[in-house]
Amino acid sequence: MAVVFKAPKALCDVPMHYCPGCTHGIAHRLVAEAIDELEIEGRTVGVSPVGCAYNNYLYFNCDMVQAAHGRAPAVATGIKRSLPDNIVFTYQGDGDLAAIGTAEIVHAATRGENITVIFINNTIYGMTSGQMAPTTLLGQVTTTTPYGRDAKLNGYPVRVCEMLSKLEGPAYIERVSLHDVKHVRKAKAAVKKAFQVQIAKKGFSLVEILSTCPTNWGLNPVEALKRIEKEMIPHYPLGVFVDTELEV
Amino acid sequence: MGQKLLMKGNEVIAEAAIRAGCRHYFGYPITPQTEIAHYMAKKLPKIGGVFLQAESEVAAINMVYGAASTGKRVMTSSSSPGISLKMEGVSYIAGAQLPAVLVNIMRGGPGLGGIQPSQSDYFQATKGGGHGDYRMIVLAPSSVQELYELTIDAFNLADKYRIMSMILGDGVLGQMMEVVEFRDEEKVETYDKSWAACGHDNKREHNVVTSIHIDPAVLEQWNINLQNKYQTISGNEQRYELYNCENAEIILVAYGSVARICKGAIKEAKEQGINLGLMRPITLWPFPTEGFEKIIDIPCAFLTVEMSSGQMVEDVKLTVNGRKPVYFTGRMGGMIPTVKNIMDKVMEIREKHR
Ligand SMILES: Cc1ncc(C[n+]2csc(CCOP(=O)(O)OP(=O)(O)O)c2C)c(N)n1
Ligand code: SF4
Ligand SMILES: [Mg+2]
Numbered sequence: 001m002a003v004v005f006k007a008p009k010a011l012c013d014v015p016m017h018y019c020p021g022c023t024h025g026i027a028h029r030l031v032a033e034a035i036d037e038l039e040i041e042g043r044t045v046g047v048s049p050v051g052c053a054y055n056n057y058l059y060f061n062c063d064m065v066q067a068a069h070g071r072a073p074a075v076a077t078g079i080k081r082s083l084p085d086n087i088v089f090t091y092q093g094d095g096d097l098a099a100i101g102t103a104e105i106v107h108a109a110t111r112g113e114n115i116t117v118i119f120i121n122n123t124i125y126g127m128t129s130g131q132m133a134p135t136t137l138l139g140q141v142t143t144t145t146p147y148g149r150d151a152k153l154n155g156y157p158v159r160v161c162e163m164l165s166k167l168e169g170p171a172y173i174e175r176v177s178l179h180d181v182k183h184v185r186k187a188k189a190a191v192k193k194a195f196q197v198q199i200a201k202k203g204f205s206l207v208e209i210l211s212t213c214p215t216n217w218g219l220n221p222v223e224a225l226k227r228i229e230k231e232m233i234p235h236y237p238l239g240v241f242v243d244t245e246l247e248v
Numbered sequence: 249m250g251q252k253l254l255m256k257g258n259e260v261i262a263e264a265a266i267r268a269g270c271r272h273y274f275g276y277p278i279t280p281q282t283e284i285a286h287y288m289a290k291k292l293p294k295i296g297g298v299f300l301q302a303e304s305e306v307a308a309i310n311m312v313y314g315a316a317s318t319g320k321r322v323m324t325s326s327s328s329p330g331i332s333l334k335m336e337g338v339s340y341i342a343g344a345q346l347p348a349v350l351v352n353i354m355r356g357g358p359g360l361g362g363i364q365p366s367q368s369d370y371f372q373a374t375k376g377g378g379h380g381d382y383r384m385i386v387l388a389p390s391s392v393q394e395l396y397e398l399t400i401d402a403f404n405l406a407d408k409y410r411i412m413s414m415i416l417g418d419g420v421l422g423q424m425m426e427v428v429e430f431r432d433e434e435k436v437e438t439y440d441k442s443w444a445a446c447g448h449d450n451k452r453e454h455n456v457v458t459s460i461h462i463d464p465a466v467l468e469q470w471n472i473n474l475q476n477k478y479q480t481i482s483g484n485e486q487r488y489e490l491y492n493c494e495n496a497e498i499i500l501v502a503y504g505s506v507a508r509i510c511k512g513a514i515k516e517a518k519e520q521g522i523n524l525g526l527m528r529p530i531t532l533w534p535f536p537t538e539g540f541e542k543i544i545d546i547p548c549a550f551l552t553v554e555m556s557s558g559q560m561v562e563d564v565k566l567t568v569n570g571r572k573p574v575y576f577t578g579r580m581g582g583m584i585p586t587v588k589n590i591m592d593k594v595m596e597i598r599e600k601h602r
Contacts, residue, residue, distance in 0.1 A: 012454075042448055042450040043449065044447065045447060047314075048458075054460060057456045062447070063455045063456070065313075065317045065458070066344070066456070066459065066460055067313070067340075068310060068313075068337065071313075071336075074302070074306075074307040074314065075310050075313050075317070076314060077300070077307075077311050077314060078274065078310065078311035078312060078314020078316070078318075080314075081272060081298045081300060081311070081314075082272055082298075082322075082446075083446055086447045103303055103306070104307055106303075107307065
């Protein structure tokens, strides 16, 4: 019988701890498939964040380094500058990347650091039980915005791709979503492309993945996917923000 | 014999690091240590190394964490306010058991303080400025020659024990010009780094560098292992200098540039017919308790001299443990103790113990 679907080699054969309906698992699979297809597992070093994905060093089969909250781009910089021919990626949530780690991501991007960043935007702090993230939408109820996010008090949700695309360092920035199969396919292509950009030594690449947190959104998995489409995409439009290959 | 050069303390640290095989430096400018960065920026790119000016000390220490994870020899340097920012990374480096070298050329605090020399970061260096039960090896040079020797040692010790080594100097040492004699060939020791995250090349299981262990039983065992390692270091690596201690009436205790001033006081005292000695800790952690055992019976008292409100004196008291009186004198805020300050205190102590 022909095998049409199997686990990627770059994922370890262990159960994941993510909640039912959480798309962190899908994002992991996409990263692993890209690593497999590009045959780079042996020379890849991944950097784990602080957030629900803190222990994804247990899941990725390549060498892994766990970083302090928000510092993954700096840690990845240290790795990449030590091993310029290896492939280095970070995997970071929105609290990690767009709040505590803002300085590190902006400067890695503007240096054109030749790393790949997988950025999981779920508009919430998943791991610490549902506090406001910098990406939390206006009006969104979280444990620290119990009356809904109010711009007067908390300011506005950060659009990371738009912000970083104003810099000259990035070579490739795209925002994708995991809310249906069609979009998962697109997300897969984007993740793979981000690694290809790094392999070609073109510079900084980042893929923002709109992702679910059914647990802290108080939604079931299907409703959560719908929320991405109905509420997140209008504020976080999908698309390519930077692609230096396309520039003439 | 090696090459003799007249060099500034900070530059000697940088040169020594390069000689020790360090090819990666990440830093952020701050007085009075920035010459280290200048030197690295000039030299490293010419020898296939990497100098990178980070966006902050927080980023710099995390770059060090990354580079150290790959098994490369790596260093960062700063001065007091910057070292406070690095403390996050220092704790993670301790937790993940990574070898790296950190230089603190101390200036007066607290807060932004001043830019003049100080020793007021002793607690932070030796007692854990970051969170968790951890230690760093803390080396305290007192001459430019020793900056060279101890920087080389810092890298070897870091690799040997998978630990962060700190060079704890002050603005006097960093800015001082002295003759330094370099060896023709350096004794760069190599240790097993099969733990490094550098790509498994499909030849081994994946390596993981981490400081997180969610299961408390696992974390406790990890901590026990760390403590065992610290005990081994404490048993093997204590260093100190004993100067003029035989028959000393009072033994001064001082490290770094203050120890030099103490030697001046010893000379001055001798002219007045008073016999003073000096115990100079070279490792601040591990604190050289063994050295104290050799001299504990000699003096009528110990006098600790520091450029602080009295930090190391607590370790002196713990070590002496009531067997002899322990006194303290010091200056703060970038003011340097004078021979007269020390002699005044010596006279006061003599008066008491007549
Ligand atoms: C320095 C520091 N501050 C705070 C925390 C607590 N903390 C752990 S995870 C987290 C939020 C993570 O949220 P996000 O990055 O959005 O990841 P998610 O869990 O949503 O995937 C926080 C605040 C920490 N571990 N370290
Ligand atoms: S808390 Fe949210 S982000 Fe974290 S695993 Fe559960 S669903 Fe996913
Ligand atoms: Mg999140």
